[in-house]
Structures are given as structure tokens and as C-alpha cells.
Amino acid sequence: DIQMTQSPSSLSASVGDRVTITCRASQGISNYLAWYQQKPGKVPKLLIYAASTLQSGVPSRFSGSGSGTDFTLTISSLQPEDVATYYCQKYNSVSSLTFGGGTKVEIK
Amino acid sequence: EVQLAESGGGLVQPGGSLRLSCAASGFTFSSYWMNWVRQAPGKGLERVASIKQDGSEKYYVDSVKGRFTISRDNARNSLYLQINSLRAEDTAVYYCARDHEQPGLFFDSWGQGTLVTVSS
Numbered sequence: 440d441i442q443m444t445q446s447p448s449s450l451s452a453s454v455g456d457r458v459t460i461t462c463r464a465s466q467g468i469s470n471y472l473a474w475y476q477q478k479p480g481k482v483p484k485l486l487i488y489a490a491s492t493l494q495s496g497v498p499s500r501f502s503g504s505g506s507g508t509d510f511t512l513t514i515s516s517l518q519p520e521d522v523a524t525y526y527c528q529k530y531n532s533v534s535s536l537t538f539g540g541g542t543k544v545e546i547k
Numbered sequence: 548e549v550q551l552a553e554s555g556g557g558l559v560q561p562g563g564s565l566r567l568s569c570a571a572s573g574f575t576f577s578s579y580w581m582n583w584v585r586q587a588p589g590k591g592l593e594r595v596a597s598i599k600q601d602g603s604e605k606y607y608v609d610s611v612k613g614r615f616t617i618s619r620d621n622a623r624n625s626l627y628l629q630i631n632s633l634r635a636e637d638t639a640v641y642y643c644a645r646d647h648e649q650p651g652l653f654f655d656s657w658g659q660g661t662l663v664t665v666s667s
Contacts, residue, residue, distance in 0.1 A: 473653040482657045483657055
């Protein structure tokens with residue numbers, strides 16, 4: 440099975456900082472990658488799919504990039520409401536959908 | 548507005564069974580793959596099971612194969628998860644999630660979840 444590894448597992452940044460989260464697949468998955476945000480005590484929310492397509496209603500400070508095995512989620516200017524855990528998910532095979540371990544983002 | 552409402556969770560002893568339900572509204576239920584995703588306390592997300600629009604294809608994570616059964620009733624706009632032979636490691640919030648319309652299986656709408664606790 441293809442494994443998804445996120446890094447870092449947690450980070451602390453200041454408001455206005457540029458934040459980058461990485462997701463690495465153990466094998467190539469083309470661009471079949473989604474990103475979710477889960478705020479504390481809340482339900483996950485889809486942010487990005489097809490590696491770089493912003494879901495409707497998601498602020499433009501969020502962006503995604505990558506293809507193959509290496510992907511990034513970038514928050515261009517961190518806001519207090521972005522405190523959350525972020526998960527990547529591969530979906531190149533319906534029989535094997537896997538999430539990354541998550542990256543917890545906090546405000547410094 | 549898409550709404551997904553899970554029910555059926557609770558406290559159950561190891562080896563026990565539960566049937567989770569998800570009532571869907573606000574969209575054409577029969578047009579979407581539907582899924583169960585779980586999250587153990589303080590842990591990450593795990594896709595448990597998925598079912599095609601007409602129920603002809605079903606997929607499960609390896610750890611639940613043979614114990615969990617996903618099903619749907621398109622006439623009732625409802626999704627189900629029969630969970631048997633429960634283990635402590637099945638303790639989690641179980642979310643009902645709808646597939647996105649775009650190619651591939653990822654989740655654009657989630658219910659609030661129902662908590663399953665397996666403990667003696």
C-alpha cells in the first residue's frame with residue numbers, strides 16, 4: 440500500500456507568516472491528492488483537491504501544489520482562524536484511500 | 548444545503564455489534580458514492596468503507612474486512628454501517644461523508660459524527 444507522510448507533525452507560526460506543509464507519497468499518485476482542515480472539535484473540511492484546485496468558498500490564501508510523490512499545502516498569510524490540523528489524502532485508487540498523519544498548526 | 552446526520556453510536560462491549568445510520572438530505576443521494584470515515588480519540592482520519600451509487604461496489608479498510616458491512620437505501624436517502632465483533636481499537640467518531648462530484652473519491656461534505664466506544 441502507498442503510504443502518505445506529512446511533515447512537520449506540528450508547527451507554530453506568527454500571524455501573517457507563510458506556512459508550508461508537505462505530504463509525500465511512497466509511490467507516485469499523479470495529482471490525486473486532497474487537503475482537509477479540521478479545526479479543534481469540528482468536522483473536517485475539504486480545502487483542495489486534484490493537488491491544486493481550491494474548493495469553492497475556501498480563502499485564496501490557501502494553495503496546493505505538487506504531482507507524483509511530493510505535495511505542498513501553503514497558507515500565504517496565516518490567520519488566527521487557521522489554527523487547525525491539516526490532513527492530506529490520496530485518492531488514486533478507490534480500494535486504497537489513505538490520509539496522512541496530520542499537521543497541527545498553532546499561532547506563536 | 549447538503550446535510551448528513553449520523554446516529555446509532557454508543558457504548559458497546561468488546562465483541563458486540565452496532566448499526567450506524569446516516570440520513571442524507573439536500574442533494575440527490577443516489578448520485579453519489581458514500582463513505583464512512585472514522586477518527587479515534589486524538590488520532591487522525593481513516594476511511595473505513597465506501598459504497599458506489601447503486602451499491603454494486605464496496606470497499607473497506609483491511610482492519611474491518613469481514614466485520615463491517617456498508618449498505619445504502621437510496622429510496623430512504625440513507626447510508627448504513629453494520630459493525631460486528633467490535634474491538635477496543637474500533638473506538639472512534641464515525642463520520643458519514645459524501646464523495647465530491649469531481650473524478651476520484653474524496654469528501655466534500657461530512658456529518659457531525661457519531662461516537663462508538665468499545666469498552667467492558
